[in-house]
Amino acid sequence: MFESLTERLDRIFKKLRGYGKLTEQNIQDGLREVRLALLEADVNYKVVKDFVNTVHERAVGQEVLDSLTPGQQLIKIVHEELTALMGGQKQDINFSGKWPVSIMLVGLQGSGKTTTAGKLALHLRGKGRRPYLVPADIYRPAAIEQLQKLANDLDMPAYPSVPDMKPLDICQRAMILAREKAYDTVIIDTAGRLHIDTVLMDELKGIEAAIDPSEIILVADAMTGQDAVNIAEKFNQTLGLTGIILTKMDGDARGGAALSIKAVTQKPIKFVGVGEKLDALEPFYPDRMASRILGMGDVLTLIEKAQATFDAKKAVELEKKIRKESFTLEDFRDQLQQIKKMGTLEQIIGMIPGLNKIKSLQGLRPDESELVRIEAIINSMTRVERRNYTIINGSRRRRIAQGSGTSVQDVNKLLKNFVHMQKMMKRLKKGGLRNIQNLFSG
Amino acid sequence: MFKWFLKKKEEPQEKAEEESGLFQRLKDQIARTRESFVKQVDRLFLGKKEIDADLLDSLEEILITADLGVSTATELIERIREKVKRKELSDAFALKNYLREEILTLLRSPQKEGEEITASPFVILVIGVNGTGKTTTIGKLAHRFKGLGQNVMLVAADTFRAAAIEQLEIWSKRAGADLIKQKSGSDPSAVVYDALEAAQSRKTDVMIIDTAGRLHTKVNLMEELKKVQRVIQKKMPGAPHEILLVLDATTGQNAISQAKLFNSAVGITGMVLTKLDGTAKGGVVVGISNELKIPIRFIGIGEKMEDLREFDPDAFVSALFD
Numbered sequence: 001m002f003e004s005l006t007e008r009l010d011r012i013f014k015k016l017r018g019y020g021k022l023t024e025q026n027i028q029d030g031l032r033e034v035r036l037a038l039l040e041a042d043v044n045y046k047v048v049k050d051f052v053n054t055v056h057e058r059a060v061g062q063e064v065l066d067s068l069t070p071g072q073q074l075i076k077i078v079h080e081e082l083t084a085l086m087g088g089q090k091q092d093i094n095f096s097g098k099w100p101v102s103i104m105l106v107g108l109q110g111s112g113k114t115t116t117a118g119k120l121a122l123h124l125r126g127k128g129r130r131p132y133l134v135p136a137d138i139y140r141p142a143a144i145e146q147l148q149k150l151a152n153d154l155d156m157p158a159y160p161s162v163p164d165m166k167p168l169d170i171c172q173r174a175m176i177l178a179r180e181k182a183y184d185t186v187i188i189d190t191a192g193r194l195h196i197d198t199v200l201m202d203e204l205k206g207i208e209a210a211i212d213p214s215e216i217i218l219v220a221d222a223m224t225g226q227d228a229v230n231i232a233e234k235f236n237q238t239l240g241l242t243g244i245i246l247t248k249m250d251g252d253a254r255g256g257a258a259l260s261i262k263a264v265t266q267k268p269i270k271f272v273g274v275g276e277k278l279d280a281l282e283p284f285y286p287d288r289m290a291s292r293i294l295g296m297g298d299v300l301t302l303i304e305k306a307q308a309t310f311d312a313k314k315a316v317e318l319e320k321k322i323r324k325e326s327f328t329l330e331d332f333r334d335q336l337q338q339i340k341k342m343g344t345l346e347q348i349i350g351m352i353p354g355l356n357k358i359k360s361l362q363g364l365r366p367d368e369s370e371l372v373r374i375e376a377i378i379n380s381m382t383r384v385e386r387r388n389y390t391i392i393n394g395s396r397r398r399r400i401a402q403g404s405g406t407s408v409q410d411v412n413k414l415l416k417n418f419v420h421m422q423k424m425m426k427r428l429k430k431g432g433l434r435n436i437q438n439l440f441s442g
Numbered sequence: 443m444f445k446w447f448l449k450k451k452e453e454p455q456e457k458a459e460e461e462s463g464l465f466q467r468l469k470d471q472i473a474r475t476r477e478s479f480v481k482q483v484d485r486l487f488l489g490k491k492e493i494d495a496d497l498l499d500s501l502e503e504i505l506i507t508a509d510l511g512v513s514t515a516t517e518l519i520e521r522i523r524e525k526v527k528r529k530e531l532s533d534a535f536a537l538k539n540y541l542r543e544e545i546l547t548l549l550r551s552p553q554k555e556g557e558e559i560t561a562s563p564f565v566i567l568v569i570g571v572n573g574t575g576k577t578t579t580i581g582k583l584a585h586r587f588k589g590l591g592q593n594v595m596l597v598a599a600d601t602f603r604a605a606a607i608e609q610l611e612i613w614s615k616r617a618g619a620d621l622i623k624q625k626s627g628s629d630p631s632a633v634v635y636d637a638l639e640a641a642q643s644r645k646t647d648v649m650i651i652d653t654a655g656r657l658h659t660k661v662n663l664m665e666e667l668k669k670v671q672r673v674i675q676k677k678m679p680g681a682p683h684e685i686l687l688v689l690d691a692t693t694g695q696n697a698i699s700q701a702k703l704f705n706s707a708v709g710i711t712g713m714v715l716t717k718l719d720g721t722a723k724g725g726v727v728v729g730i731s732n733e734l735k736i737p738i739r740f741i742g743i744g745e746k747m748e749d750l751r752e753f754d755p756d757a758f759v760s761a762l763f764d
Contacts, residue, residue, distance in 0.1 A: 036512055039506055039512050040511070040512050040513075040695060041695075042694030042695055042696070044507075045503055045506050045507045108692060108717070108720070109573070109575065109717065109745075110572070110573025110574060110575060110690060110717075111573060112572065112573055139745070140609070141577075141581075141608070141609045141612035141613060142605040142606075142608035142609035142611075142612055143605075143609075145604075145605035145608045146603070146604045146605035146606075146608075146609075147604075148605075149604035149605050150604050153604070194717075194719065194720045194721075195720070195721070196720065196721055221573065221690075221692070221693070223571070223690075223693045223694060223696040223697075224692055224693065224694060225509040225692065225693055225694025225695065225697075225725075225726065226506070226507050226508070226509050226694060226725075227509070227692055227720065227721055228694075230721050231692075231720075231721075248571070248572060248573075248657065250657060250659075250660075251571070251657040251658070251659050251696070252657075252658075252659045252696065252699055253694075253696040253699075254695075254696070256694065257694070276572070276602070276603075369662065
């Protein structure tokens with residue numbers, strides 16, 4: 001997500017580490033780079049200015065100058081300020097207020113409101129709510145169908161809006177229906193609109209006044225530029241936002257909009273969208289995001305994901321096997337399947353601290369189809385072969401290649417990688433991450 | 443036949459009329475951009491005759507706030523600094539004119555004259571990240587081509603997003619264009635292949651392909667796009683004749699990354715900048731023009747079928763500065 005900014009700050013602070021002690025001049029250099037990096041990341045100009053000033057104020061004090069490792073101290077300050085700017089603790093949807101609880105999604109065209117409505121509904125159902133999806137975008141062609149299809153895919157109820165109804169009527173009738181059918185959470189997908197379109201902004205105000213929603217969430221594209229400030233400010237002034245959802249965070253946008261929007265609205269970023277699938281919605285953790293920006297990796301998210309997807313029993317077994325050094329191709333396949341559940345390889349690599357710093361991994365775009373191929377190759381082996389790869393000779397390799405629709409070279413490559421991986425695991429057992437780094441650089 | 447991707451020189455009368463309409467519209471639409479940008483510049487120059495460091499710093503702020511990006515802004519400022527050093531620029535007013543000319547040059551350079559294309563069907567592939575306005579732009583393009591008396595076919599190759607096909611279908615009806623579609627979830631390459639076959643037998647003049655929005659960093663989805671391109675090339679050598687990248691003007695510096703990666707995957711021939719009717723934007727165009735030398739063909743300035751305009755650097759910068 002924020003890799004580019006991370007790399008940038010990494011480089012700056014590497015430079016800073018070179019000095020024994022920080023002088024006023026060093027801080028200036030460092031802060032100038034921070035400023036440029038933030039601007040390149042599309043953080044709003046004024047927000048950057050405030051941010052750099054705050055860091056500067058704190059940094060020129062004794063805190064930095066007296067510290068034994070000045071570079072680290074400065075990183076800490078930048079990190080803390082970034083966290084503070086992106087705002088406090090993580091926040092979920094607010095369920096207090098008039099029953100049934102209603103959530104309005106608002107934003108510009110193409111920011112991802114409809115997809116987010118589907119994702120939010122799935123997330124809330126997972127929390128035991130009974131969501132009701134309400135398509136209130138009568139303007140964009142097929143917008144209503146889009147939400148209804150998503151609802152259908154999720155096996156969830158949606159209000160049967162039609163384009164010649166008024167959005168306000170849709171919302172009011174949907175609220176009545178929700179009450180009757182005991183749906184406790186109404187998610188309203190409004191039409192995308194420009195913040196300067198007074199007619200359509202008034203329409204939103206009308207809906208807000210009529211249904212008194214518990215949440216009015218601005219859905220914003222993480223790729224938004226300097227204008228993010230104006231957009232967020234106007235929506236906030238008109239409607240009184242309660243939160244933000246940042247979408248398309250799975251691209252390479254540096255996501256400066258996150259900082260900008262938070263700074264001008266002072267409203268929490270509640271979730272981030274990280275993919276096109278309906279489960280690709282994650283809570284926003286300001287502290288973790290700040291860590292990410294500073295190249296400290298997003299360990300907690302990874303751990304949490306691993307906990308949610310990894311089968312605890314299998315993990316224990318695996319650990320035993322690694323200890324006994326009896327890690328087989330069968331286990332390897334299990335691992336692949338578990339990893340696939342955790343997300344894309346790019347996401348996973350991005351979350352492991354240190355890995356994004358390893359040169360040989362930079363610019364690496366893991367190919368997901370490679371995983372499919374590897375699985376196919378392993379599936380084409382006999383059980384005996386999987387448990388003892390050393391018996392796989394030339395003719396077995398040919399058979400495996402044929403069975404999996406790959407080439408002998410592919411099979412060779414997999415076996416070579418597997419041996420490499422076994423070695424890596426032995427090293428990992430002996431001494432943690434440093435050894436992995438050696439393995440990659442060596 | 444397709445010269446009006448560029449300027450319609452053969453019809454000066456109509457052009458003048460359209461230009462003034464466009465000019466006015468553009469001015470209205472980006473009035474806010476102008477206000478924030480030009481007023482700031484004017485305020486900056488007000489009461490200032492000398493060019494000093496403060497002035498240049500404030501100028502940098504204005505350029506960056508307009509989404510020109512750090513590198514383009516720095517480049518422009520550096521050039522001004524050089525000129526000042528060599529005493530070629532001395533007063534604030536001359537600086538403003540110089541800046542205007544420089545931005546214009548950056549915008550104008552990639553707007554090359556295209557040769558006339560006689561291919562039939564003339565195949566346009568429309569690509570971009572999610573939510574930039576591909577389908578809406580296609581609807582507008584179809585309307586434009588129909589207005590010129592062409593047979594237009596729209597191809598629903600976004601088989602991924604829910605109701606994307608229905609969305610294009612509505613636009614095809616509005617514009618009076620043919621539509622080729624298959625079931626949601628089918629292979630986009632197959633849809634395109636069949637569509638080409640149909641277009642060739644129906645003697646379609648213009649075929650516009652709508653693809654699914656995809657983030658430029660998703661390897662698999664970019665591969666899918668390359669496959670679509672390969673299938674088109676195989677079925678009709680020389681096609682697609684135009685590969686349009688649709689960019690959202692609200693997007694910040696990431697637009698450059700989008701343009702770069704889509705360009706290296708399939709080779710973009712032109713860009714469409716959408717949602718220019720909002721606030722304070724357009725600056726990213728300067729950065730992209732400068733860095734990638736790909737022409738901007740059209741701009742989107744509203745949700746109506748008529749709200750598509752040829753990109754005209756002169757009108758654009760004039761509306762920004764005058």
